Amino acid sequence: MDGVKQPEEKALTIYDIAREAGVSAATVSRVLTGSANVRPEKKKRILEIIEKYNFKPNAMARGLSDTRSKLIGIIAADVRNPYYAQVFVACELAAWKLGYTVLLCNSLGQPSQEKKQLEKLHEQRVDAVIQMGGSVDDLVSNVEYVELVNSLFGAIPMVITGKLDGTQCYQVQIDAMKTMDLLLEHLIGLGHRDIALVGGRMNVLSTFEKAQRYKQILQRNQIDFRPELIRETGFYDAAGAYDSMNGMLDQGITPTAVIAINDFSAAGIVRSILEHGYGIPQDITVVSYDNTYITDHLVPKLTSIDYNYESFGTLLVETAVAAAERREMPRLQRVTPTLVVRESSGPAPRK
Amino acid sequence: MDGVKQPEEKALTIYDIAREAGVSAATVSRVLTGSANVRPEKKKRILEIIEKYNFKPNAMARGLSDTRSKLIGIIAADVRNPYYAQVFVACELAAWKLGYTVLLCNSLGQPSQEKKQLEKLHEQRVDAVIQMGGSVDDLVSNVEYVELVNSLFGAIPMVITGKLDGTQCYQVQIDAMKTMDLLLEHLIGLGHRDIALVGGRMNVLSTFEKAQRYKQILQRNQIDFRPELIRETGFYDAAGAYDSMNGMLDQGITPTAVIAINDFSAAGIVRSILEHGYGIPQDITVVSYDNTYITDHLVPKLTSIDYNYESFGTLLVETAVAAAERREMPRLQRVTPTLVVRESSGPAPRK
């Protein structure tokens, strides 16, 4: 093969800069960190040399010496799900502003993978870990994972989007109850009373909370709760929701509105409804969670709950950094969602 | 606030392990790296202690000492685009298998950001960088970026998915010509002759190549090239393609097939076509690039070009690691795409 070999070349060190500037390494370091005074003319000279070679101090050496890597580990269930991608990008931006870099790991729904990744992040000596999805979203916490987190916790603070019983993790949650309040207020306001809830798994904290709130609000509005309108699919994908919705419609159960547990599920639900010959929203209204770009791509565009990703990501990172720097932070914080109304929701049809 | 402060706790070191095992740190290190023999009974004892405390060696210290961080930096245009997310996850999996961890940066289409990120990755002393999207996809390479890459190249090998003139970057490309061959073979085989190409920007290498090949293949099939059927939108999003497709249809130009430059664009095109009262694929066939889950979510499901993400990601990472380890690798490698036929493509309607 017409192979090519990468040239070997070592990067400059602080000593190279020091030599060229005729000062000691300590002085260069002081310029780099700004931790102490350096005579202006020397400082200028050193900065010029740094600039000239575009010198960047070795982060490993720096991190070793001050035991701070300036790295934040992020464990997400799967960035291919735009929900996680949105949160991730928001985190990256926020981290960048604070001088931190992010290390992303996708657990892909495998608890064993989460463990390995957390250990790997520890090995990299990340200053903090943010975890979203996976074990930290389960209603019943995974004992093994709890143990690992606890054994690491003194060294690595963790910020999670759900909960992990028996740990001291910082929690930044989206107010799940509030999301359901917004959706049902919207739907009931439009005259809907037969409202289905499709997708997800009830042993996921947020899904469970949503379902609980759903029942509560129906009751408060004197609407009978019909168990057959809640469809737990086990997944958060389109296929599961599609099958589930097909099942419901095939059984002759026709709600006037459907709440999809996320945008992926909404895609499957929309397909099922259209294939059954119903119009959206004339016959059936569809609303969803996450407000990813999918809401914009489907026909009709979806009414969806927005999590305000920018502030969500910012809060996650700020909490992580504060914890890393051993500043005081509330153990639990909540982000307020909003409702974005688009084409897929309309008044309930007359019976 | 009911604030909480993170406990301070230092992680174990190799010296702690050595002390407890009654050996020197060097011996522990030898067990960790497997670089030299250690008497079996000692090795066993040391491993037990490591296991007992779940000790993980400090990656910064290790990296400093052997000048290998075992980190691969990835600069992507935007993981919120599922195309990049798919490639990224494939890279992460491949990297993990080789013992590397990935650092993800989203350049979000800003060249200044790319520069900063590349410098940051250098600061972290990543062993290699993989870049997809942004400057490395431009037909005309950005001089400033080329300079930066060249100045860093001795220290950090780069693998890119496009090209960067004047650099020695390793290239792993998707065979763009082949993608167009597959699509046109499919469409022409179905009887289509009025085939539009919508979305993207011609100063992006892959898009340019696709358009070139498009003309070539039409000519080869004695089909007149109609310039008004190529619509450069400047973007790779749904909105741009939607506007563009609306423009085309409103002008009374009605192709029987439309090639969308990516799945996002396809979403916009589908919407436009449906809103104009045409059926897909009865009246107009739509095919797209990327084969992300979006193809599955739209109604109808999209026929799309698949890049075989797993092998693409694997090749990117293997090239990066080989370059990092100064092994010989071909400068240019290509990945072969395939066509996935779904509901959105059908025979050309009779005139």
Add this chain to the structure above:
DNA sequence: TCAAAATTTGAAATCGGTTTCTTTTTTTTA
């Protein structure tokens, strides 16, 4: 059984920064 060879092991240097502790230089003030 004992010297020679082979294998293990530990002490110390090293990687490239930061930081403490002195020493030197500069500035202030009497």
Add this chain to the structure above:
DNA sequence: TAAAAAAAAGAAACCGATTTCAAATTTTGA
């Protein structure tokens, strides 16, 4: 102008691994 105070800068230790080199131990074989 000289002494005291303040500021700047260098030498050296340190962070936690790996690795070289030399010393100690074990194994081999005559």
